Amino acid sequence: MKVNLMDIRRQEASYAAEYEAAVLDALRSGTYIGGPWVEKFETEFALAVQVKHAVSCSNGTTALFLALRALGIGPGDEVITVSWTFFATAEAVAAVGATPVFVDVRPDTYCMNPALIEAAITERTRAILPVHFYGHAADMDAICAIAKKHGLYVIEDCAQAMGTIYKGRQVGTFGDAGCFSFFPTKNLGAAGDAGAVVTNREDAEKAVRAYKVHGSGANGLEVLEAGYRAQGKALPENMPRGTSKYYNYLIGYNSRMDAIQAALLCAKLPHVPEFVEGRRENARLYNKALAGSGYTTPFEGEDCRHSYYLYVLCHPNADAIMEKLKEADIGCGRYYPIPLHLQGAFAHLGYRTGDLPVTERLAATSFAIPVFPELLEEERAFIIKTLLENDQ
């Protein structure tokens, strides 16, 4: 029996007719970038997430980058984030010219430890960027309270957290902006790259919309004008003004979502609660079967409804166990093997082994096993049996 860590083909098969009809419609429409499918997705996603604005974009990394730029974060600024995440979280911070400042995670939730944030704040800190890691929510109440006290923005990395609920609300709606990835394996996955920024702030919505299309059009003009106004200045008189896409007001990017991706995402969106329920049921059964063993099973905080993008176990012999799982043809993996503070790309920041002990311990002892909703009962039983046989 071979079990993949993630198996997208099974999910495609479960609603093939709906998905194919939507994609075919987009294909036949002749409108491939922007247009009615993209607008429909933005409307429906905002409604699903319960937020005022959802702006589609090309992927989750871009979503983070656009949100940071939209809030005016750039060179000279510091952003407090975690090292225990995918590279893109801190990469986006560095890509806007700011410096990531890494704090450790909680040993139970694997998300940013709020008790460590204040010590990391300097006069250059502009934002806190927590990650809802593996599908568990970060402590948004504590993080937002610290941000408010110090006048900082909060940008939530929700790439792994579609369907994660914190105190009754989808994560991504607590801070100034929430950034989603629709990478194919995600709880809501496209057939390629796609992402979105959600926000309740009109200024951030306009700026994200402007930056993702070359800083052009009416949104670009508004953002430029607001920037001049903030400096007590008026726009130059002789500046060409127009609202078409050929009037560029900001140095932006080309970071749009394709209509075909939007169509597929529209078809999948109503099924997200089922997908999450399937993941939660697999997690519940794993937790039950592994209780009392040498494995540390994932924690679910009182305020959080975990969406289990990844089901991650910890064990002192994680490496040897992963080898055994691989020999048994069971997909598994470490998310992620090298914490960001120790990555070569951030070597210039001067972090050392030992700086973030919880993160470093997780990087040595954790591994993910299959939790996708279409996992079969016999596959789950085989995984549990293999895990228990190798619990030493």
Ligand SMILES: Cc1ncc(COP(=O)(O)O)c(C=O)c1O
């Ligand atoms: C925590 C986290 N942040 C950001 C991203 C970036 O998303 P994307 O791959 O869509 O660019 C990912 C992607 O896997 C992620 O897991």
